Amino acid sequence: MSARRSIYALEPKSTLTDQQLRDVVTEAVKFTPTSFNMQQTRAVLVIGEAKNRVWDAVKEAKMRYESEDHAKATSEKIDCVFKSGYGTVLFFSDLSIVSNWSDQMPAYADAFKVFDAQASGMLHYNVWTALELEGHGANLQHFGEGSQGVQDGIRSALGLPDSWHNTALLNFGLPAGPPRDKEFSPTDERVKFFDA
Ligand SMILES: Cc1cc2nc3c(=O)[nH]c(=O)nc-3n(C[C@H](O)[C@H](O)[C@H](O)COP(=O)(O)O)c2cc1C
Secondary structure, three states: OOOOOEOOOEEOOOOOOHHHHHHHHHHHHHHOOOHHHOOOEEEEEEEHHHHHHHHHHHHHHHHHHOOHHHHHHHHHHHHHHHOOOOEEEEEEEEHHHHHHHHHHOHHHHHHHHHHHHHHHHHHHHHHHHHHHHOOOEEEEEOOOOOOHHHHHHHHHHHOOOOOEEEEEEEEEEEEOOOOOOOOOOOHHHHOOOOOO
8 A cells, every 4th residue: 555656757658568457447447346336437548549639638628618827737737747657547437327326215315426436436546556566656637526528528539428427537657756755644643443
């Protein structure tokens, strides 16, 4: 767990073959739990031109919907940082599945949204950790939340169903530099033990 960090300086290389990368992502999707085993989580691995297409779509959406200064800064970051790795794993929740469960169990409707976010986070973390254990660096980005334009742009770039909601994008490649310094608040304030 301590080996997983946010690494922004990435080389466009991988320690694994493309098939092995697909296997890592597939295994994480298959075995990461979801509440009620509803299996709404989805992942898409993009490399090469597909990766550029996704990031260009994010950039275009940002340019269209954000103030000029903010969009320009994001655009530079996308070109210099997020496009620089070997690939990106995009994560989605199929909201048609979540809403079916909410319809069937209305008492849990609000809880399903929380469970969906929690299961998504577990999947993000599993793929992030698995890729870093294989010698990659990775960073997790959240451009889709709160931006319909980004959601539409990503779906249209990849021809995905309307019900797929992007929950995060994980960029990975060979680490080209160390992680940033990280401060840890005292763990005894965050972790308690009781034995009686
Ligand atoms: C739920 C969640 C959302 C995050 N969103 C972003 C993000 O949008 N962009 C980003 O650069 N890092 C994002 N991060 C990375 C955190 O900033 C990072 O994990 C934290 O600062 C600790 O650093 P470390 O990953 O090196 O341990 C996110 C992390 C989590 C857990």
